Amino acid sequence: xxxxxxxxxxxxxxxxxxxxxxxxxxxxxxxxxxxxxxxxxxxxxxxxxxxxxxxxxxxxxxxxxxxxxxxxxxxxxxxxxxxxxxxxxxxxxxxxxxxxxxxxxxxxxxxxxx
Amino acid sequence: xxxxxxxxxxxxxxxxxxxxxxxxxxxxxxxxxxxxxxxxxxxxxxxxxxxxxxxxxxxxxxxxxxxxxxxxxxxxxxxxxxxxxxxxxxxxxxxxxxxxxxxxxxxxxxxxxx
Numbered sequence: 529x530x531x532x533x534x535x536x537x538x539x540x541x542x543x544x545x546x547x548x549x550x551x552x553x554x555x556x557x558x559x560x561x562x563x564x565x566x567x568x569x570x571x572x573x574x575x576x577x578x579x580x581x582x583x584x585x586x587x588x589x590x591x592x593x594x595x596x597x598x599x600x601x602x603x604x605x606x607x608x609x610x611x612x613x614x615x616x617x618x619x620x621x622x623x624x625x626x627x628x629x630x631x632x633x634x635x636x637x638x639x640x641x642x
Numbered sequence: 643x644x645x646x647x648x649x650x651x652x653x654x655x656x657x658x659x660x661x662x663x664x665x666x667x668x669x670x671x672x673x674x675x676x677x678x679x680x681x682x683x684x685x686x687x688x689x690x691x692x693x694x695x696x697x698x699x700x701x702x703x704x705x706x707x708x709x710x711x712x713x714x715x716x717x718x719x720x721x722x723x724x725x726x727x728x729x730x731x732x733x734x735x736x737x738x739x740x741x742x743x744x745x746x747x748x749x750x751x752x753x754x755x756x
Contacts, residue, residue, distance in 0.1 A: 530685050561743055570748035571732065584743045618686070627674050627736045627744055628693065633686040 531555065532634035534619050540640045546607040549637045553600055553621030559583070560602040561622075561631060562594055566615040577602055578625045609641045644669035644737050648747035655723050655754050663718040663750050665733030672738040675716040677707055678746075680730045689731075692716065703727070725756040 531554035541547055553560050562574040573586035577596035588594075591609075596602040606613060616638050620631035649664040667673060677689040690701025697709040707718045716733060733747040 530687075532685075563746075571746035573743050573745060576743045584741050586743065586745075620686075625740070626738075627676075630676060630688040630691055631744060632688075633678075635685045 530632050530634060532557075532619060532621050532632050534617075534634035534637050536637060537635065538638050538640075540642060541609060543609055543611060543641055545609050545641075546605065547609065547639065549604040549606070549617055549619075549639070551602045551604070551619030551621075551634060553602070553619075554632050557621035557623050557632070558600065559622045559625055560596055560600070561620040562588075562602070562604050563618040563620065564615045565618060565636070571618070574604070583625060606639070611641050614639055614641045644673065644735050644742075644745050646733050646735050646745055646747035648731075648733050648750050650750045651748075652751045652753070655752070657725055657754055657756050658722050659754075661718070661720040661723045661727070661752070663731055663733075663752070665716045665718065665747060667714050667716065667733075667735040669714075669735065669737055674736045674738055675707075675709060676734040676736075676744065677701065677705070677716070677718050678732045678734060680732065680749075682729070686732065689718070723752070723754050725754050728752060728754045 533552040558579045561576045564572045574588040576584040594604045616636045618636045620633045647666045675692040678686045680686045692699045692709045700706045730749045732749045734744045
């Protein structure tokens with residue numbers, strides 16, 4: 529157990545639907561990062577939040593959005609889902625805004641869009 | 643923007659063989675470099691990292707990596723692999739500036755036969 533909790537572990541939904549993935553960072557960590565892992569694209573950085581504020585943005589689609597709440601948990605919202613959104617979505621956390629201590633990853637949410 | 647290339651997609655070794663996984667990055671400025679490992683069914687775990695100083699860094703489980711600035715490389719090595727090293731290995735880089743996050747290579751799958 530890494531200390532980063534992601535729910536749900538698996539999610540199956542239909543095209544056009546909207547889902548919310550949740551992440552609780554390791555205790556004491558202020559930064560949360562979202563990554564998408566697929567076979568063809570590998571691990572793609574989506575977005576980072578630090579203490580409630582957006583800090584860095586990667587290849588995140590406009591259909592996707594995220595936020596970090598006052599209790600530091602984060603949610604990734606995926607809407608108008610397409611078959612190509614099927615992937616493993618990882619959340620990671622770190623204590624700082626940077627990466628000196630590396631990131632601690634959760635076990636991921638496997639999203640299947642049918 | 644920075645990017646990471648891992649040249650070997652799948653490496654197959656016998657136990658006790660030596661391992662070297664290649665990693666090259668593209669970014670002209672100062673970078674922080676990482677290797678992560680993902681065992682089957684588990685979350686990504688930090689193997690080692692380089693920030694500054696001695697370009698040869700040692701990590702967990704007998705792994706080491708050498709940063710060669712002139713070659714933009716950060717290759718991972720282990721003198722003698724074990725069956726338990728079977729996993730996927732990811733190289734990652736972060737530009738040492740605000741507003742950036744870890745960017746990962748596509749990973750190398752290592753299969754070790756006993």
